[in-house]
Amino acid sequence: MTSVEQRTDPQGDTVDETPESSGARGRLTLLAVIVVLPAAVMAAAELAGLNSRAIFIDAFRTATGPSAAVYALVAIGLNMHFGYTGLLNFGQVGFMLVGAYGVAIAVSTFGLSIWVGLVLSIAMAVVLALLLGLPTLRLRADYLAITTIAAAEILRFVFRSSDARPITNGVFGLRGFADEFYRINPIPAGDYQFLFLTLNQRRVWQMVVAWALVALASVFMWALMRSPWGRVIKSIREDEDAARSLGKNVFSYKMQSLVIGGVIGAIGGAMFALTLQTVQPDTFLPQLTFYAYTVLILGGAARIMGPVVGSVIFWFIVAGFDSFLRRAAAVGVLPGEYFSTGSIGAVRFAFVGLGLMLLMIYRPQGLFGDRREMQLDVK
């Protein structure tokens, strides 16, 4: 509520006197919601005679699993574009797609090693960033948004087309390209305990590699953004004409940002393919980009840890909710016509959408964002 009052202040000069405390309070509130909400769901589940511990473990498994790490990577790339540079990239899924197919095509179609595949993934991401950026980065931000969302869809249609079948196997996709990834797994076969979970060596290997990549990408971002290079990037987000008037080559920096964020997204896509061990073009729908945005905004844009924490919380809530709905529908607690196994997938994302709306209204800066920063009347 205070944020609304602050924004209507016509001066834009005065700022809440106690920003630190209000920021901390807001963060605590959001944390409380994040803790209380699942707890309430679990209590409801317990009352309804469901196994709340099993629901928690389902949520925890997904939140610590490789897919949460993949989304963290994709959102870290998006953080480079959107959070730091202010580039409205709505086609991050396109970078995921080339990353995933880079590995798959190199191994399945051409019989090369996954290392060559990774290089191909990165190379395709660089080419995609250049193709997207050259015509659009000189335009206003909203044009980049339209172009990127269209480009990602075009890529998907090209990869699924029958003409591309000799290389991408069209709509059927590719599989069997991840064997080498599991062959080089140094973890001895067996079951491993990780808190509440029992994991086999393949799952542990997926998690170790995926989260190590997340850590690497985060350190990389931290090193970049504390440097003078990062300062130029942020100045472009604030006002690119001001950056230009101080002698900064805005176009070049935007292009570097697009390439770096795209490559990180493509590495996420490659990891996605290696953990699923199959790629199909229709996996890479536009909503993946928006999940990544949800992750980023939930954690806090323009914060190093924002995408990482955002991804863990996002998948904890989505998977926990999914598990709750499935179990509740199975015992007939929820009306079957809305909560059949077929519609649960849609219902849970409807709730994700609702949650995102509430987040944007009550805490647009996310978990790590600075409330004071959001209130500033920048223009």
Added chain:
Amino acid sequence: MSNDAVSAAKAAGDGSSAAAAPDPLAQVAPEPGSAKPDPILVADDIRKSFGGLRAVDVEHLEVSRGLITGLIGPNGAGKTTFFNVMTGFDSPDRGRWSFDGHPLAGMPAHRVARRGMVRTFQLTKALGRMSVLENMMLAAVDQRGERFLSSLVPGLWRGQEEENRTRAEELLARFKLDRMRDEYAATLSGGQKKLLEMARALMAQPKMVMLDEPMAGVNPALTQSLLGHVKALRDDEGMTVLFVEHDMDVVMDISDWVVCMAEGRIIAEGSPQSIGTNKAVIDAYLGSEHDEPAAEDTA
């Protein structure tokens, strides 16, 4: 608008009290396109149209090195468009211009700035969600840490960063912004943002600063301090200043030379004293059918 003209007329009346120091422009003819002894910016045949409207149509202009030149004119005279063209923020339909001997036509804005011609904006462009100090540090030139690969190796840029920080803090102290160094720039008042923008332009070590309405929206007390800073640029640093301004008192106070534009053209040039009585200037501000300036004075 008529207020400007009134103050122009008043200032013209006070003109006789202006400094009698040796004037490097004493020999320069007070006419549009006149040649100067040591021009740093020379523009020829600059045309820029927006649709059917000819926004800028400047045949010849020279701006003297090391002096303060005021650019005046009624709203819509093409002053800001001319600024935009000179600094590479807008491309003209035709024309050529050179800065410090180097032709600038077709050069992108960031390279113009690196050549030493740095501008500010009519609507202040403080980088809101960066601290005041970060705003300053950004402007430093030739930063090694701004290259992608070397940014990852702090050893390559730490020393330079410290030097820049020292210089930024000195400048902030000079502009009385040192107390605000760690605040977000968006929290500054309108006048402080103007100060920051000027300090930031200096951080880029320009040979010439182009100030687009530096006093607009600034209270009278702060105007005096800004005026002092602009004069100091010329007197202490030997910098060339070209500025757009509507407040005639300000123009008369600090300009060594005044250029007046109207409807895209340069209609008059001259010393501040002579420009206030120039018939073309008064016509431009009031329209050609107006009372005599004397009548304005008595009012």
